[in-house]
Amino acid sequence: MIELKNVKKEYDNGFVALKNINLHCNEGEITALIGPSGCGKTTLMKLINRLDNPTKGSVSIKGKDISKIDPVELRRSIGYVIQQIGLFPHMNIARNVGTVPKLLKWDKERIKNRVDELLELVSLDPEIYRERFPSELSGGQQQRIGVIRALAAEPSVILMDEPFSALDPISREQLQDELVRLQREIKKSIVFVTHDMDEALKIADRIVLMKSGEIVQHGTPEEILRHPANAFVEEFIGQKRLERFQDIPPVSQVMVKRPITVTPNRGLAESMRIMEDKKVDSLIVVDEMNHLLGYITVFDVVKAYSNEYALVKHIMHSFNTTVEPDTLLPDAIQLMTELQTPYLPVVKEKGILEGLLTRGSIVGFIGSAYPSIKEGAV
Amino acid sequence: MEFISNFFSYVVDNWAHLASLTLDHILMVVIGLILALIVGIPLGILCAKNEKLAKVILATVSIIQVFPSIALLGILMVFFGLGFKTVIVGLFLYSLLPIVRNTYVGLREVDENISEAGKGVGMTITQLLLKVQLPLSLPFLLAGIRVAAVIAVGVATLAPFIGGDGLGRDILAGINTRQPVKIFSGAIIAAILAIIADVTLGRTQERLEH
Numbered sequence A: 001m002i003e004l005k006n007v008k009k010e011y012d013n014g015f016v017a018l019k020n021i022n023l024h025c026n027e028g029e030i031t032a033l034i035g036p037s038g039c040g041k042t043t044l045m046k047l048i049n050r051l052d053n054p055t056k057g058s059v060s061i062k063g064k065d066i067s068k069i070d071p072v073e074l075r076r077s078i079g080y081v082i083q084q085i086g087l088f089p090h091m092n093i094a095r096n097v098g099t100v101p102k103l104l105k106w107d108k109e110r111i112k113n114r115v116d117e118l119l120e121l122v123s124l125d126p127e128i129y130r131e132r133f134p135s136e137l138s139g140g141q142q143q144r145i146g147v148i149r150a151l152a153a154e155p156s157v158i159l160m161d162e163p164f165s166a167l168d169p170i171s172r173e174q175l176q177d178e179l180v181r182l183q184r185e186i187k188k189s190i191v192f193v194t195h196d197m198d199e200a201l202k203i204a205d206r207i208v209l210m211k212s213g214e215i216v217q218h219g220t221p222e223e224i225l226r227h228p229a230n231a232f233v234e235e236f237i238g239q240k241r242l243e244r245f246q247d248i249p250p251v252s253q254v255m256v257k258r259p260i261t262v263t264p265n266r267g268l269a270e271s272m273r274i275m276e277d278k279k280v281d282s283l284i285v286v287d288e289m290n291h292l293l294g295y296i297t298v299f300d301v302v303k304a305y306s307n308e309y310a311l312v313k314h315i316m317h318s319f320n321t322t323v324e325p326d327t328l329l330p331d332a333i334q335l336m337t338e339l340q341t342p343y344l345p346v347v348k349e350k351g352i353l354e355g356l357l358t359r360g361s362i363v364g365f366i367g368s369a370y371p372s373i374k375e376g377a378v
Numbered sequence B: 001m002e003f004i005s006n007f008f009s010y011v012v013d014n015w016a017h018l019a020s021l022t023l024d025h026i027l028m029v030v031i032g033l034i035l036a037l038i039v040g041i042p043l044g045i046l047c048a049k050n051e052k053l054a055k056v057i058l059a060t061v062s063i064i065q066v067f068p069s070i071a072l073l074g075i076l077m078v079f080f081g082l083g084f085k086t087v088i089v090g091l092f093l094y095s096l097l098p099i100v101r102n103t104y105v106g107l108r109e110v111d112e113n114i115s116e117a118g119k120g121v122g123m124t125i126t127q128l129l130l131k132v133q134l135p136l137s138l139p140f141l142l143a144g145i146r147v148a149a150v151i152a153v154g155v156a157t158l159a160p161f162i163g164g165d166g167l168g169r170d171i172l173a174g175i176n177t178r179q180p181v182k183i184f185s186g187a188i189i190a191a192i193l194a195i196i197a198d199v200t201l202g203r204t205q206e207r208l209e210h
């Protein structure tokens, strides 16, 4: 939808604000640009509506190189919420909101209806606010007007430069919710600049992390949280959020659900056959009600094999340590390391065996949950 | 005391004559101002668009301003001869500086972000100028008109020296015939005109700023 190819922006004073940007924003998605102050977010936005032109590279919208489109026409087709709100102080709210429709020569009645509709959208009573001037509105209300002015002519592309920054936390959340809800209906292609990671995570389909004129990482919120590209991204996301989102699994998600078991009154030959069959070197001993009793190893069986009357219960060892299904994996792994044990039984209350945490199951889980660990190692 | 009563009886006796001089005076000032607006606003816009040009234009109109008014009128008389036309040109030149300068300053004072917003929503350069930048610099322009009007009312009293009319005629006649009453009637009415212009334009300006 919006595509930047090898875009470089050098200002007249020689400052390189964007180094080599390649970015694709999908149609109907919200792309959040996030990064520290001065990293080039606003600069990037201005290249999309030609308020500025790239020094090198090209920007295209819907496959059309925008340097070939008349800037005035282009801007009328793109909604723009500027960072400093930028309402026209000498025009009342109705005229501010109706600016683009008027430039597009909509008839008066249609403009009026649209303005009222938009005011209602952001919970400002048209009867009260239509005639007011920007200076008679609070900062937050002005920001809402800035947002609906950009929506007025129903552009398919909307650029929003920190549109909610002046709002108190409550109206901010309200407007974020509103935007998410609205977006579900209108499916615009929105580029949304923010400083606030929570905001980005909440509203964005894709997040673009920038630093000193470069894109550090681009991906869905999920991807960025799970696989931060480097320490900068991790720091930007914040340790707390990382922990929260990279949800540490409990052992119940990792364990072998049906460990190979044997009951205490079985003979040793039978036990040996089960081990051969299932290719394991030990068996978990449980009673008929699946209560955990202990374990036997292949060595125990071999040692006592000559005794025809020996049963599993005579040679089994009991477990000193067990874990519960919702014990967190890192804690369980630490326990296994400390005890030098290859497996830990997972036991519910009343001693019922739920599963078995083995080294093999841990490796299998990590392999499937963190594929990038394997890729990243190359 | 006697002077004051003489003064009043003069004004009362000659009110029709004085009124027509006042009207002439106002007419000259207004025409001069309108011409200055027609030329000065575009020059001011040009200055705001181009810093290099701004230096040249502002220097030129400033030079006009530093000429003593009587000298300037004298020079104009050489070129345009005696008469109404010469007075108008003089008043126009005198009003030019405040109008050019204030248009220029007013446009430069317009908040960059607001201009950017206008551009961002898709206004053409002309639309931006007419719908946003000029309206926002109106208080400055008005201040310029106010200064220009006050100056012009004063300068216009010199009109009779170069064949013009207005309140200066009574002042000149008073000087020639040694009739202080005539001098004062012309001067006082001119002063009142200047004050009225100052106050009304000041009020309008204040209203615009709020």
Ligand SMILES: Nc1ncnc2c1ncn2[C@@H]1O[C@H](COP(=O)(O)OP(=O)(O)OP(=O)(O)O)[C@@H](O)[C@H]1O
Pocket: A011, A012, A013, A015, A017, A036, A037, A038, A039, A040, A041, A042, A043, A044, A083
């Ligand atoms: N017209 C200009 N001339 C020279 N340098 C500029 C110009 N505009 C911006 N810059 C510089 O380019 C860099 C990027 O600016 P930009 O406004 O894009 O940052 P930003 O990411 O939007 O920051 P913020 O989060 O503070 O809004 C900054 O270092 C800024 O000083």
Ligand SMILES: [Mg+2]
Pocket: A041, A042, A043, A083, A161
């Ligand atoms: Mg910015």
